[in-house]
Amino acid sequence: MRVSYRKELEKAARRMILIHRTDTLIRLIIRTIVRNLKVSYAGVFLYQQEKKVYVLTVSGGRIGIKIPAGLVKLPPSSPLVKFFLDSSYQLDGDNYLIVKKIKGWLRRKKVKESSRYKKFFTELIQQLSSIKTEVALPIFFRDELLGILILGEKLSKKRFISEELIFLSILSSDVAMAIRNASLFENLRLQLEKNQKLFLQTISALAEAIEAKDKYTIGHTERVVDLSLKIAYQLRKMRKIKNWDKFERDLKVAALLHDIGKIGIPETVLNKPVSLTEEEWKFIKKHPLIGVEILSPIKNLKEVISAIKYHHERYDGGGYPEGIKGKKIPLIAAIIAVADAYDAMISDRPYRKALSSNQAKKEIRRNKGSQFHPQVVEAFLKVFSNGR
Amino acid sequence: MRVSYRKELEKAARRMILIHRTDTLIRLIIRTIVRNLKVSYAGVFLYQQEKKVYVLTVSGGRIGIKIPAGLVKLPPSSPLVKFFLDSSYQLDGDNYLIVKKIKGWLRRKKVKESSRYKKFFTELIQQLSSIKTEVALPIFFRDELLGILILGEKLSKKRFISEELIFLSILSSDVAMAIRNASLFENLRLQLEKNQKLFLQTISALAEAIEAKDKYTIGHTERVVDLSLKIAYQLRKMRKIKNWDKFERDLKVAALLHDIGKIGIPETVLNKPVSLTEEEWKFIKKHPLIGVEILSPIKNLKEVISAIKYHHERYDGGGYPEGIKGKKIPLIAAIIAVADAYDAMISDRPYRKALSSNQAKKEIRRNKGSQFHPQVVEAFLKVFSNGR
Numbered sequence A, B: 001m002r003v004s005y006r007k008e009l010e011k012a013a014r015r016m017i018l019i020h021r022t023d024t025l026i027r028l029i030i031r032t033i034v035r036n037l038k039v040s041y042a043g044v045f046l047y048q049q050e051k052k053v054y055v056l057t058v059s060g061g062r063i064g065i066k067i068p069a070g071l072v073k074l075p076p077s078s079p080l081v082k083f084f085l086d087s088s089y090q091l092d093g094d095n096y097l098i099v100k101k102i103k104g105w106l107r108r109k110k111v112k113e114s115s116r117y118k119k120f121f122t123e124l125i126q127q128l129s130s131i132k133t134e135v136a137l138p139i140f141f142r143d144e145l146l147g148i149l150i151l152g153e154k155l156s157k158k159r160f161i162s163e164e165l166i167f168l169s170i171l172s173s174d175v176a177m178a179i180r181n182a183s184l185f186e187n188l189r190l191q192l193e194k195n196q197k198l199f200l201q202t203i204s205a206l207a208e209a210i211e212a213k214d215k216y217t218i219g220h221t222e223r224v225v226d227l228s229l230k231i232a233y234q235l236r237k238m239r240k241i242k243n244w245d246k247f248e249r250d251l252k253v254a255a256l257l258h259d260i261g262k263i264g265i266p267e268t269v270l271n272k273p274v275s276l277t278e279e280e281w282k283f284i285k286k287h288p289l290i291g292v293e294i295l296s297p298i299k300n301l302k303e304v305i306s307a308i309k310y311h312h313e314r315y316d317g318g319g320y321p322e323g324i325k326g327k328k329i330p331l332i333a334a335i336i337a338v339a340d341a342y343d344a345m346i347s348d349r350p351y352r353k354a355l356s357s358n359q360a361k362k363e364i365r366r367n368k369g370s371q372f373h374p375q376v377v378e379a380f381l382k383v384f385s386n387g388r
Helices: A004-016 A022-037 A079-085 A099-106 A115-130 A162-211 A220-238 A244-257 A260-264 A278-284 A287-295 A299-309 A331-345 A357-366 A374-385 B004-016 B022-037 B079-085 B099-106 B115-130 B162-211 B220-238 B244-257 B260-264 B278-284 B287-295 B299-309 B331-345 B357-366 B374-385
Strands: A041-048 A053-061 A135-141 A144-151 B041-048 B053-061 B135-141 B144-151
Touching: A004 A022, A004 A162, A004 B162, A022 A041, A022 A053, A022 A144, A022 A162, A053 A144, A079 A115, A079 A135, A079 A144, A099 A115, A135 A162, A144 A162, A162 A220, A162 A244, A162 A260, A162 B004, A162 B162, A162 B260, A162 B287, A162 B299, A220 A244, A220 A331, A220 A374, A244 A299, A244 A331, A260 A287, A260 B162, A287 A299, A287 B162, A299 A331, A299 B162, A331 A357, A331 A374, A357 A374, B004 B022, B004 B162, B022 B041, B022 B053, B022 B144, B022 B162, B053 B144, B079 B115, B079 B135, B079 B144, B099 B115, B135 B162, B144 B162, B162 B220, B162 B244, B162 B260, B220 B244, B220 B331, B220 B374, B244 B299, B244 B331, B260 B287, B287 B299, B299 B331, B331 B357, B331 B374, B357 B374
Parallel strands: none
Antiparallel strands: A041 A053, A041 A144, A135 A144, B041 B053, B041 B144, B135 B144
């Protein structure tokens, strides 16, 4: 290799492929160019689809000539963009642009005699000088001008040699592919986020609709989700929770759907304004298993389903439906059990008045280790002591 | 550039970044190597995380020496893998492997006197000759051996020169990054698919649970989804449907949730075994708007919500809730209307017997253009004439 910067830039081009954030990507490429070609600054105008404009997103400089990101915008009709999009302006057939070269063209007879050329190149020079650009190269992906790479003058004030320009052209095609790659990645990630949000919103809406069947529990689901998450955040400070992201997601979904089985309980039983008979209680106690049955065809909800199944188990084994105890009860179920019990206590019921928050907390504390998982109760109490 | 194949391979390396399927990627790189280096064949062993084994996934050859993909597998303990993972075997410090070089080492005193070396290199030679490999290069991403690139002998039977090997090393690091990039993409895409499935399965389960409230309509939702999709597939052959993938997805979700509003109707009304009073009918007719209300907080379900809202509108404007007509009724709603009506007719109701399939079809045809969208009716009839 004859030119020293070349290896560095090739290395950077290679690294680009694994950068899936456009802004990080461009920062890398600019830093590498500034460092290796020893120019006063380098920047990239990046096309923004929605706004139909080229925005100077990042620009790095060595000697303080730094243009703030996002401030400079070029519409597709501006001379700098038009030069690359309309080959009739590329008088020498090269697709890179050097200020000195354009100044030379302005002295040509052909240009002097064409008012179109004269006007265009004069405006182009003005535009380039306003952003202190000495050299500009297009970043094409196929026929699409994704962006424009701009360079300030060399610190040595020397001219750019043709080998440097050819190499920058190659580099800019690498940049194009990396930008395309990153934006595909960003799109996919955005879609994933949108989908996850859609999933949660939809089951929230459905859970709320189902909750509306039971007129005594309005807002209950939302409050249980909220409190369960807060307990989990405290719990996480006290002990290791494996695979936290999944745990949090599962807890949220399980809390949302913990009473889904109530859809199988007749409204007359749910809304009965007096105490329930033993027979009716038996019916109510079926709701965890009805919930399991509803969700059982869904393979990816294993942890959620088992949390719904066991959210009425007791730490001492006296709960339902199976009477399992202690650490056999999934942690998510144990968390929901506390949040569910607390919210039930602070709500009016047809057959009793609501407890105060303090009375309910005392009740939960009193049942630590008998009804409730001791560590979960501690986390629950911390939620309140941390000024909820 | 002094070597002619180099430019070609660099071009291929550059193209790799945009290939997000590992198998396509490897096919490209193998084809390029075989063509430019003129070797009898080239192949890539790719590490499969789940199976903890290196599998020769793709291999291309010029002269019929073609190893079937997936047949040859190497455990991490095999000599070829160990050579790259354990630098103590790389006697000359180079990370590429040439059969001739290894044969030379076997004649060295140092190797002859070490039983470990002798055994290892003898086995290595055997392994390489069994897969007809002349040269092998590691595909490293950081410390991870993602794969091994293997090359058969040159068609000219000449030796590989060191410049070719150095270049292949550089290329293999490009391949590593491209593989990593592609597998990140594949993971993301897989996750997206899993999420979409989870979403559909969950709302199916919830819709079914809600449907269970109305004991006269068991299986109705599933059948409406099924028939609606079949109508849409026929309709697509008859007219252009914009943004088909989204249309199909929205139709599926809307058909699943079209009766979601019934959750707001008392069970006593839904399950009444005799004809409904006018008052009760008014209640039933609210279900599209209750459905809209339930789902309204969800931004990404706009088309779905409007389909649910209008699935009881009539083409002539005599439907509910708004009495809109003709093309103002969203196409998805018009499709669900036909599927819904057909399925209701062929089902028993408390106050009437089911119609036969033929009677129901006749009824739909008779109401073409009055109750139902004419083109949707045509598509509906085609579903049956195509031998359903």
